[in-house]
Amino acid sequence: MSKVRFSSILKLTVLSTVLAFTSNVSADPVKAAFVYIGPTGDHGWTYAHDEGVKYAKEKLGDDVIMTTIENVAENSDSERVITSLARKNDIVFTTSFGYMNPTVKVAKRYPDVKFEHATGYMLEDNVSVYSARFYEGRHVIGKIAGRMTESNVVGYIASFPIPEVIRGINSAFLAAKSVNPDVQIKVVWVYSWYDPGKEADAANALIAQGADVLMQHTDSTAAMTVAEENGVYAFGQASNMREWGPNAQLTGIINDWGPYYADRIAAVRDGTWSSSDTFAGVQQGMVKFAPMNNNMPTEVKNEAMQAIIDLSMGKIHPFTGPINKQDGSPWLAEGETPPNFPDLLTMDFYVEGIDSQYPN
Amino acid sequence: MIKLIPRVENSKVMILLSPLLAMTLTALTALIIFIFILDDIKVSSVFFTLFVLPLTDSYLFPELLVKAAPLMIIGLGLSIGFRAGIWNIGAEGQYVIGGIAGGAVGLYFYNVEGFWLLPLMAIASILGGMFYASIAAFLRIRYQVNEILVTLMLTYVAVLFLSAMLQGPLRNPAGFNFPESRIFHDSAMLPIIWEGTRLHIGFIVAIILSFVAWFGIKKHMFGMQIKITGSAPRAAKFAGFNDNKTVLYSLLISGGLAGLAGFFEASGPAGQLTPGLPQFYGFTAIIVAFLARLHPIGILFSALLIALSYVGGEEVQIEYNLPSSITQIFQGMLLFYFLACDILIKYKVVLNKTKN
Amino acid sequence: MNESLFINIIIGISIASTPLIFAAIGELLVERSGVLNLGVEGMMIVGALLGFVVQFHTGNPFLAVFAALLGGMAISSIFAFLTQFLLTNQVATGLALTLFGLGFSAFAGRGYTEETIVLIKAIHIPVLSDIPFIGPLVFSMNPLVYLAFFMVYLVWWFLFKTKQGLILRSIGDNHDAAHAIGHNVVRYRFMAILFGGAMAGVGGAFLSLVQVPIWGEDMTAGRGWIALGLVVFASWLPFRIILGAILFGGITVLQLHAQGFDIRISAQYLSMLPYLATILILVSLRIRLKNKTNRTVPNCLGRIFHSTS
Known part of the structure; x- marks a missing residue:
């Protein structure tokens, strides 16, 4: 300088x-x-x-x-x-x-x-x-998707290939595969966080290609409404999107920042604030879920609830080895879980079994 | 009924008076809107924040100039083409390509000190912008393809290209795989001309360029040529002016300047290449050019006015929790009034009761 | 590729293209009259909001579409007034209109982002819609898709088969001459601009009434600009609007499908395709037409008209 x-x-x-x-x-x-x-x-x-x-x-x-x-x-x-x-x-x-x-x-x-x-x-x-740790939420909806899909095709509407989005795709896929070995995931990148029309086009394309469960990592409610129209399932993103898909929304990943914000502001008030690095998940209540839809079979619901409980007690990790990368090279050994850095925070590869090509 | 009578000569008084009238009308309309939507906030203080604070605050004033500089540079380039009736709507794309070209040079020589680095980056950005605009020029000259469509479409392509570059070769190797470049090395950053602010040398360049353009349009042969081509295409042909040359040069100039502005943005306030580089400067500059009636010196002022609406708009949002859409509504209205009041320069408004 | 997937893709393309057809055919008429209105995006978004709001409150799709039409018209009347009576520069006024429309709709629509509506559904004609292949493709589209095609026909018919259409074109080509033989240039242009606004409004409403039952600010996401490009692409000939819109919408939809089929091209480069293809097609059209002089461009496009008499 x-x-x-x-x-x-x-x-x-x-x-x-x-x-x-x-x-x-x-x-x-x-x-x-x-x-x-x-x-x-x-x-x-x-x-x-x-x-x-x-x-x-x-x-x-x-x-x-x-x-x-x-x-x-x-x-x-x-x-x-x-x-x-x-x-x-x-x-x-x-x-x-x-x-x-x-x-x-x-x-x-x-x-x-x-x-x-x-x-x-x-x-x-x-x-x-x-x-x-949104990928923990993806783990839960991945399990539900794996059980609920009849076509064995899960559609994924993705925004930009950044580590957070990649973690979500990998986590959802691994969870779905754990309950349904035949499941496939189709990823479509729309290169936008918010373009309802394009998100809807992508949802339609995925449904036309056989997806009967949709996931999204974009911000609008468009995909949910398309799922509702077409009688397929989807998951709320960031907030409860029930109103746009009363039948379609199986559950949703809710980003709950409230308690964190209250804590941090209170810390400033009390003079106790210090710099910190927070990467919180289900356990800390930063990742929550919308109510499970009643149209899900009880076993599926219970399995999802169990996953949530396990996550909240820190008993399971969505990325638990053995996991290989898409090209077959080993990533995690038997029973191994990845550290935050570099594995989780810089993730730039698909795991083995995902058919789609990694965008680059 | 009201009648418009053309003036023999543009009214000198109105040239100065019409912007004031427009601002007054905008203020009045804004007043009515604010009274309507704000219950418990003092309208006068909203006005102060919007119009006066950015001019008087020691932090906001230099920021106003930072925001205006790229608008001035792009607006100047566009005004030259617009005079000749060449509609470069895609300065945004040329700006992005210029930013990528300049930034790529800076990143290639990362950690290399040298007085030559900034000039090299500037040249790369100008050439980048020129190259990108020249595609439209080539297609127009060779195939008579309309440049509005080509430049507009190429803007979308440029934005996607930026995204691909930041995902690939220009990505920060230590950046956690986010699509951003490294922060530029100090020698690839523009010199700051006002200590403690972000105001960079690009602002001076903008001022110099506008005077060069003013002089060029007045004295230089090419200035005459574009003026005549724009206002009387047939006369231009009789005078032996080459239409193709006008197309090529105006697109090269506007493209090159837009590219330069992209470099100034990347090496100035941004300090790196990010997907946020395109920020509608290319489109906003079109408005800037027209508010100034395509006059190079006028562009300095119209760019400041538009920048004021951005900076003041942000402050109003922060201070009074108003939605960002208020800024857009306000900018739209400001433009409507400015354009409308300009009629007083060229025409006399008279009331005559008898119909002829 | 199986049949149902093919039909799905075609329906997807029709949904992606229709807003563009509406907005572009309106703008085509405007430009034929010699006026360039760059405010299409602003008019579309206002239509999208008004259509949504009226559908939300009344549940009546006819009223909703009508409201979008009126909304587009209302906001275009600002442009018409400024450019026709106060003789403002059309490029700048159009850009201002886009800014204003985006801001106004975002502000006025703040209360509606939490809501949803009943979409306008595709039609189903007994027997006809059930014919294999032909039925779903020809007889089971959304009613607004048919309306879009009809509007293209109507504009063509008006421009080339009616006296008023001839006058409108002559005004676009030479307003001084048209004025000299007694035509009211300003009135024709004013009406054309309002029509353009109405069509842009309906095109925008297609997004919020047919494509997705939600309202969000900026939801037109640049489609107004694409529509402007399509008019040029179509060389100001109505039926080519359909071709251009289908090509553009088609490539947009197909690139999403291509990703689903995992065609091994980077998604960024795939996303560039609609724009690059538009340019390429335009060039190839020009090459083929090279020896014919192009007489479809309105000569007075964007020029200010003022009568002194």
Whole structure:
């Protein structure tokens, strides 16, 4: 880093320290801000975060003042938005991967403001990272899918090939295969997080190709409505999508950020906040499930419930060896489970048995 | 009934007055909307945040210039083509390709210090943008294929190409397999011209370019040529101007400048290549060019105005928890009024009671 | 490939193409009158919202489609007023319209993202729809798909078989001459713009009334821009709109199917296909037409008209 920049950062640091100090003297409520990638009405990713914010607000009441800003693109604009928020808040949550570098940059300039970045990996003294083990949820719905499919084809609507999405595909496939050795998974990439029309086109294509159970890693409710129209099954994504598929939705993976948000904001209030790396799953309650649909056979329901219980007690791991990679090379030995880093967090391969070609 | 009488000469008074009138009308409409949707918030403070704060705040003001710089550069390039009636709608795509080309050079020489690196990146980005626009030029000249469609379609292709590059060769090897490049090395980052802000040298380049363009259009033969080709194609032919040359040069200029803007964005405020590089600058710049009536110096101001609406809009969202759609509505209205008020420059509005 | 999969693909293509046909055929008429309206995306999204809202409250698909039509018209009237009476630049006004439409619909539709509606269903004609192969392909489409085809025919008939159509085209080619022989340029153009708005509105509503029973901001996701491209692709000839829309929608749907069949090409490059193919087809059409002069482009496209008399 050049000298010029360093000195300017130093100046700002001093300035913001003074500001932060003066604002912390009185027992003011904690000011918390949230940056959203999409609209709160997407009923997927952003919606789930917003529900978490509402929960935290309810829990902490007058102790917190919430600010949310939606539709912040993951480009250089986000750094300005995060900076604006850092100037007025005690803690800033940036809820999408693409905010990682801007968050870290701003955090360096505002060392007394706490930052929480979702789904990233850059930890700093005043930057926490948090993410959920959604692949645990995929494990449960994978088991259900394996049992419920009659055509033995499970369709998977995927957004972008990033580790989180790949983990979900692998986990769902392994779980489905464990209960149904003949199951196949067809993956279609739509290269969008939110395009209801294209998601619906993909759902239709998968159904036409024989899929009778759909999974999605995109944000809209479109695929659920297509499943309902066509009398096939699907799973809610990020939130309960029952309303769009009363018959189709077998269950859904719910991202429950509420308790985490309440805890972290309370920690700022109590002066106990410190930088942390959270990768929580079913056990910690960050991954939850929508009610099981009554149209499922009891055995399937029970098996799924058992998987949830096992996950919540930490008894099982969705990735337990022996597992080979798609090309046949060994990944995990008998009984082995992968570490978070690098295996889980950088996952860029399909496991053996998946027919689709890995996108690259 | 109301009648419009063309003025013999554009009204000098109205050139200055019409933007003010437009802003007043926008403010009035915004006032009505805010009174309607805001119950307990002071409308005057919303106004202050929206219009004044970005100009007076020591953090927001340089950010305003950061946001305006690419709009100025792309808008300038487009205005030249638009004068000649060449509709490059896909500056967004040329901007992306320029960003990729410049960024790729920077990443290739990662950790290499050298004064030559930034100029090399700039040249690569300009050539990248030019190359991408030249596809449309070639198809138009050789096959008479309309450039609106080609440039628009190529924009989608460029965005997907960026995604493929970030998934493949340009991906950060230590980036957990996320589709992002490395953060550029310091020698591949643009010099900052205002200490402690993100304001980079690209802003100065934008100002210089607009004066160069102003001078060029006034004095240079090519400036005359595009002006005549645009307003009177037949006359241009009689004058012996080569239509194909106009097509080629205007697309190369607008493509090259859009590419340069892509590089400035990547090596400036972004500092890396991400899927978020395209951010509608290419489309927004079309509006910028027209708000300025295609005048190079006017573009400086119209880019600032549009940037103001973005930066002020963000602040209003943060401060008053308003949805982001408010910014879009507001931008749309601003444009409507600006365009409408421009009629006063070329026409006199008279009321005459007798029908003829 | 088995028969039912083939039929499914065709139905998928019809669903992906129809919004494009509506929006493009409307814009075609607008451009034939010499006006370039880049606000298609904005008009579509407003139609998508209004169609959804009315279907949600009334459950009456006729009213819903009608509301989308009126909504598209209403927002296009802003464009018509500005460009025809205040003589504003059409490119800039159209872009502003898109911005405004996207913002307005996102704001006005905030209360509806939690809702769902009953979709407009495909028709079923006894006997005819049950004919193997032909039945599902010809007699069992969504009613709006048939309407889209009919609108294309109607626009063709209007442009080339009626006196008013001839006048409209002559206005598009030379507004000064048309004005000189007494035609009301502004009125024709105003009406054409409203028609374009109405069609874009219905095209947008197809997304929220036929394709998916949900409303979400930005759900048109760039289809308005594709429709604009299709008009050029079609060389301003109505029936070619169908060809272009089916090609574009077809490649979009087929690339999703290709992924399902695991054709070994990177998905990013597959996703580029619809756009590249559009360019290639356009070039090849031009090569074939090379020796014929192209007389279908409206000469006055995008030019401002003002009568001094």
